[in-house]
Amino acid sequence: MTARKPTKAFGIDVGGTGIKGGIVDLSTGELIGERYRLDTPQPSTPESVAKTCGAVAENFDYAGPVGLTFPGVIQKGTVMTAANVDHSWIGTSLVTTADPHLPGPVTVLNDADAAGLAEVRYGAGAGQSGLVMMVTLGTGIGTALIHDGVLIPNAELGHIEIDGHDAERRAAASVKERKDLSWEDWAKRVTKYLQTIENLLWPQLIILGGGVSKKPDKWVPLLETRTRLVVAEMRNNAGIVGAALAAVEGVEKD
Ligand code: BGC
Numbered sequence: 001m002t003a004r005k006p007t008k009a010f011g012i013d014v015g016g017t018g019i020k021g022g023i024v025d026l027s028t029g030e031l032i033g034e035r036y037r038l039d040t041p042q043p044s045t046p047e048s049v050a051k052t053c054g055a056v057a058e059n060f061d062y063a064g065p066v067g068l069t070f071p072g073v074i075q076k077g078t079v080m081t082a083a084n085v086d087h088s089w090i091g092t093s094l095v096t097t098a099d100p101h102l103p104g105p106v107t108v109l110n111d112a113d114a115a116g117l118a119e120v121r122y123g124a125g126a127g128q129s130g131l132v133m134m135v136t137l138g139t140g141i142g143t144a145l146i147h148d149g150v151l152i153p154n155a156e157l158g159h160i161e162i163d164g165h166d167a168e169r170r171a172a173a174s175v176k177e178r179k180d181l182s183w184e185d186w187a188k189r190v191t192k193y194l195q196t197i198e199n200l201l202w203p204q205l206i207i208l209g210g211g212v213s214k215k216p217d218k219w220v221p222l223l224e225t226r227t228r229l230v231v232a233e234m235r236n237n238a239g240i241v242g243a244a245l246a247a248v249e250g251v252e253k254d
């Protein structure tokens with residue numbers, strides 16, 4: 001007899017500014033109850049981030065599988081890059097660091113990969129075949145590539161070089177704020193970024209996410225791409241939901 005997969009799991013989304021968690025109903029992709037958020041500790045060192053993840057989880061009456069996202073490349077549970085969090089993470093096992101603080105076995109994956117998985121399963125990418133690309137515009141630019149529902153992990157296309165610059169340093173949502181750009185000026189930068197990507201990958205669909213996707217009317221109509229663009233439906237919860245999904249379905253181990 002095969003064991004039945006759990007129908008709910010706990011997801012935690014670690015970002016440059018906040019750490020959010022919630023219990024996810026995996027049959028619908030919806031949160032069971034409210035999510036809980038704490039600020040990302042500064043400096044965002046491994047032990048302080050792991051403790052904060054534990055403090056988020058303590059707010060829930062939950063024991064079972066836990067999925068955890070991280071804003072960097074993850075291979076075999078280890079952090080390989082850390083563009084927007086403390087660099088001491090590089091080479092650190094996220095699994096062993098977080099495990100003692102969490103209420104169940106931990107699965108870890110890149111934050112944009114988690115968001116992409118969630119949107120393709122439950123949200124704006126549901127039913128789309130072929131190559132779907134998720135782009136999260138936040139502190140950095142996160143990207144996920146999902147082909148016919150299968151994740152190609154750790155696509156770091158937020159760091160492609162455009163006009164001699166790391167793309168996320170020109171077009172992330174944080175750049176709009178830092179430089180006080182108008183929606184029009186920022187949308188021009190995002191258009192240039194998306195056009196570069198679509199000319200290289202020719203995806204069927206691009207899903208736009210990140211905190212800024214809460215106000216799509218301000219900028220999405222200004223974008224010019226050949227590829228169909230849609231706004232993430234799960235908004236800021238996609239990372240939590242994708243983490244919970246990965247906790248139960250697993251991620252590529254290599
Ligand atoms: C990181 C990615 C991450 C993205 C969004 C980038 O700087 O390199 O791994 O997905 O930020 O957090």
